[in-house]
Structures are given as C-alpha cells and as structure tokens.
Amino acid sequence: MQIALAPMEGLVDEILRDVLTDVGGIDWCVTEFIRISDRLLPPSSFRKLAPELDNGARTRAGTQLRVQLLGSDPSCLADNAAFACTLGAPAIDLNFGCPAKTVNKSRGGAVLLKEPELLHSILREVRKAVPAHVPVTAKMRLGFDSPEGALDCARALVDGGAEQLVVHARTKLQGYKPPAHWEWVARVQDVVNIPVFANGDIWSLDDWRRCREISGVEDIMLGRGLVCRPDLARQINAAKHGAEIEPMSWEDLQPLLADFWLQARRKISPRYAPGRLKQWLSMLTRTYPQAVALFAQLRRVDDCERLDALLGIADKASEFEAVV
Structure with missing residues (x-):
C-alpha cells in the first residue's frame, strides 16, 4: 500500500x-x-x-x-x-x-x-x-x-x-x-x-x-x-498492519502549528502569511474543537506579532527574527 x-x-x-x-x-x-x-x-x-x-x-x-x-x-x-x-x-x-x-x-x-x-x-x-x-x-x-x-x-x-x-x-x-x-x-x-x-x-x-x-x-x-x-x-x-495508535491530540498538534507559522513568517510576506495560517486552522476545526476557539480568536488578527502571542510562540518568533 x-x-x-x-x-x-x-x-x-x-x-x-x-x-x-x-x-x-x-x-x-x-x-x-x-x-x-x-x-x-x-x-x-x-x-x-x-x-x-x-x-x-x-x-x-x-x-x-x-x-x-x-x-x-x-x-x-x-x-x-x-x-x-x-x-x-x-x-x-x-x-x-x-x-x-x-x-x-x-x-x-x-x-x-x-x-x-x-x-x-x-x-x-x-x-x-x-x-x-x-x-x-x-x-x-x-x-x-x-x-x-x-x-x-x-x-x-x-x-x-x-x-x-x-x-x-x-x-x-x-x-x-x-x-x-x-x-x-x-x-x-x-x-x-x-x-x-x-x-x-x-x-x-x-x-x-x-x-x-x-x-x-x-x-x-x-x-x-x-x-x-x-x-x-x-x-x-x-x-x-493490524495495530492501533493514539490519534494526535490538540496538544500534539501545537508544535506543528508553530512550525507551520514560523515557516510562513520566513517565506511569505507579512501581508499574506496570516491568511495561510488561518486557512489551515479553519480546516483543522473539522477535527479539533479547540481549533474552533483559536480560530475565533485570531480570525481578525493580521499582525504577525499578535499571532505569535496567540499561538504562544512569541519567544520562538523573537529568536527567529534575530536569526533572520
């Protein structure tokens, strides 16, 4: 397969x-x-x-x-x-x-x-x-x-x-x-x-x-x-293969969201990067109820630093900015 x-x-x-x-x-x-x-x-x-x-x-x-x-x-x-x-x-x-x-x-x-x-x-x-x-x-x-x-x-x-x-x-x-x-x-x-x-x-x-x-x-x-x-x-x-694994939890998903957002910050204009994050997060709402609440928080936010804070990765974003 x-x-x-x-x-x-x-x-x-x-x-x-x-x-x-x-x-x-x-x-x-x-x-x-x-x-x-x-x-x-x-x-x-x-x-x-x-x-x-x-x-x-x-x-x-x-x-x-x-x-x-x-x-x-x-x-x-x-x-x-x-x-x-x-x-x-x-x-x-x-x-x-x-x-x-x-x-x-x-x-x-x-x-x-x-x-x-x-x-x-x-x-x-x-x-x-x-x-x-x-x-x-x-x-x-x-x-x-x-x-x-x-x-x-x-x-x-x-x-x-x-x-x-x-x-x-x-x-x-x-x-x-x-x-x-x-x-x-x-x-x-x-x-x-x-x-x-x-x-x-x-x-x-x-x-x-x-x-x-x-x-x-x-x-x-x-x-x-x-x-x-x-x-x-x-x-x-x-x-x-006849096995079962624990589905990915919302907590497990957080590093993926952070990774995605930091890559978007690096590769996409600040004007468009927030839209890419919201696009994926809106689709995650189908599986994760927590994504619904987070999407409601950030749907009208277009400032990258505010999004850093809402995602709880302000420190990582600061390190990223320093490297760039």
Missing part, C-alpha cells in the same frame, strides 16, 4: 507539505500544478512551486516530491517535463482532475476528460520526452459531467504510458460534493494493468476501510482529510 499527499492548489504548498510529511505515513507528495501553455518555462517557475528540487526533490522528512504539470499542448508539456527532469524531478505527474472554472476554460484539468484522444497524445509525448527511469503518472476525475467515459479516459492514459493513475471519484461537475463514488475506482482498476489510487472523501480510518472495501484498491491519495487530520496517513498505516 502506498499513501500519497494530494496536490491542492493554494493550500498544500511547500510549507504544509513539509509539516504534514514530517508527521509520517506519506510515501510521496505532489506539487501544486505548474501551468504549461505555449513555451518552455524558466527554472524559476519550477522552483517557485517546487523549492524541494534544490533538496533532492524531497521534503525535510525525506518524502519524495513529484512535479505536476497542467496543460493541453502535448509537445509543450513534453518539453517542460523533460526540462523538469534536468532540474531534478524524480517523477512527472499530469493533471486531468482540476475542476476550477478558470483552469478548465483555458483547456486544462478536468475539461480534457472530454477528449480521450488528446489524453493519449499528451501521455505519449511526455513519456517519450522524459528519461526512461523517470515515472510518468496522471490524476483524473471520473469525467466532466458524467462518469460514462471514465474507462475510456483511463485506458487512453495508460496506453499512452502512465505508470500510476490517481482517480478522484467524482466528476468535474460534482466538484467536492459527497459522496465520492469509489465503486468507479474499482471499475477503472478492472480495465487497466497499472496501480490505481483511490482519492476523495477519506476523512477517517472508517472512511479508508469503506473505500478499500468498495474500490478494491490498496493505494490511496489523501487530500483534505489529511490536512484536517494530520496523522491520518500514520493511523491508516498502523491499521493496515
């Missing part, structure tokens, strides 16, 4: 990847998508979203980072994929699952599921362009407005050269509305001969057990469920 951390645009950046993979249980993670249009991007465009490339394409915990590309031009995607490999990308992932309207309007993400032939062309060209030892993987949804074409899309991706396939078990139009249709993951796995990862609505151990039973697959990709419950991958790994 492999557990992957999903590439969620505007949420799982290098800071949150670093903190979540440090908790444990994650086998690999993926960048936010790098949009490819009509040109070869400079190194800075890759390093902006994948700074881990300068650290062997691994997070602090040693978790491998894959570089995800999004676009519709097979040749241009191939050129950029090959270039990403020269920068150290250990695997190339292709995004055919993003449901955002702005992305779909520019022929990126889930809208391409209307064109299985184009999916095949993209995979074929990217697979030919990157070194043979570099895996090419893909993420898809069940379709744009209906799952009826999901099997054709999966076949097209695999026939083009995809070595792993992540299936978010909803269509583009379904967005993130429950439920995830895990039974379709089973249907996809039945028609392809590569590992298929189930993705969508795995919020707890019970969800994972039901997903495994319905989908029939062992591999999973965790997104919002892991962001809201940072030790979910670790819990699933333990359960897979």
Whole structure:
C-alpha cells in the first residue's frame, strides 16, 4: 500500500507539505500544478512551486516530491517535463482532475476528460520526452459531467504510458460534493494493468476501510482529510498492519502549528502569511474543537506579532527574527 499527499492548489504548498510529511505515513507528495501553455518555462517557475528540487526533490522528512504539470499542448508539456527532469524531478505527474472554472476554460484539468484522444497524445509525448527511469503518472476525475467515459479516459492514459493513475471519484461537475463514488475506482482498476489510487472523501480510518472495501484498491491519495487530520496517513498505516495508535491530540498538534507559522513568517510576506495560517486552522476545526476557539480568536488578527502571542510562540518568533 502506498499513501500519497494530494496536490491542492493554494493550500498544500511547500510549507504544509513539509509539516504534514514530517508527521509520517506519506510515501510521496505532489506539487501544486505548474501551468504549461505555449513555451518552455524558466527554472524559476519550477522552483517557485517546487523549492524541494534544490533538496533532492524531497521534503525535510525525506518524502519524495513529484512535479505536476497542467496543460493541453502535448509537445509543450513534453518539453517542460523533460526540462523538469534536468532540474531534478524524480517523477512527472499530469493533471486531468482540476475542476476550477478558470483552469478548465483555458483547456486544462478536468475539461480534457472530454477528449480521450488528446489524453493519449499528451501521455505519449511526455513519456517519450522524459528519461526512461523517470515515472510518468496522471490524476483524473471520473469525467466532466458524467462518469460514462471514465474507462475510456483511463485506458487512453495508460496506453499512452502512465505508470500510476490517481482517480478522484467524482466528476468535474460534482466538484467536492459527497459522496465520492469509489465503486468507479474499482471499475477503472478492472480495465487497466497499472496501480490505481483511490482519492476523495477519506476523512477517517472508517472512511479508508469503506473505500478499500468498495474500490478494491490498496493505494490511496489523501487530500483534505489529511490536512484536517494530520496523522491520518500514520493511523491508516498502523491499521493496515493490524495495530492501533493514539490519534494526535490538540496538544500534539501545537508544535506543528508553530512550525507551520514560523515557516510562513520566513517565506511569505507579512501581508499574506496570516491568511495561510488561518486557512489551515479553519480546516483543522473539522477535527479539533479547540481549533474552533483559536480560530475565533485570531480570525481578525493580521499582525504577525499578535499571532505569535496567540499561538504562544512569541519567544520562538523573537529568536527567529534575530536569526533572520
């Protein structure tokens, strides 16, 4: 069984990847998508979203980072994929699952599921362009407005050269509305001969057990469920081996929040760093009642020093400021 951390645009950046993979249980993670249009991007465009490339394409915990590309031009995607490999990308992932309207309007993400032939062309060209030892993987949804074409899309991706396939078990139009249709993951796995990862609505151990039973697959990709419950991958790994571990308590979570905030202070403008903290904390309210109270305290606070105090890390922040 492999557990992957999903590439969620505007949420799982290098800071949150670093903190979540440090908790444990994650086998690999993926960048936010790098949009490819009509040109070869400079190194800075890759390093902006994948700074881990300068650290062997691994997070602090040693978790491998894959570089995800999004676009519709097979040749241009191939050129950029090959270039990403020269920068150290250990695997190339292709995004055919993003449901955002702005992305779909520019022929990126889930809208391409209307064109299985184009999916095949993209995979074929990217697979030919990157070194043979570099895996090419893909993420898809069940379709744009209906799952009826999901099997054709999966076949097209695999026939083009995809070595792993992540299936978010909803269509583009379904967005993130429950439920995830895990039974379709089973249907996809039945028609392809590569590992298929189930993705969508795995919020707890019970969800994972039901997903495994319905989908029939062992591999999973965790997104919002892991962001809201940072030790979910670790819990699933333990359960897979017949063990149980004590869930992460609110007290256990405090060092993670502090780590996240100090990294945000260092890497993000003071104007935007507070928003990143509030974004994650608001998601933690799903799991931790204490997060509700803390979020209420700091939701209107934009001063970094006041946030230091509310998080109880003023001394650490002062040390950080002195080092910087």
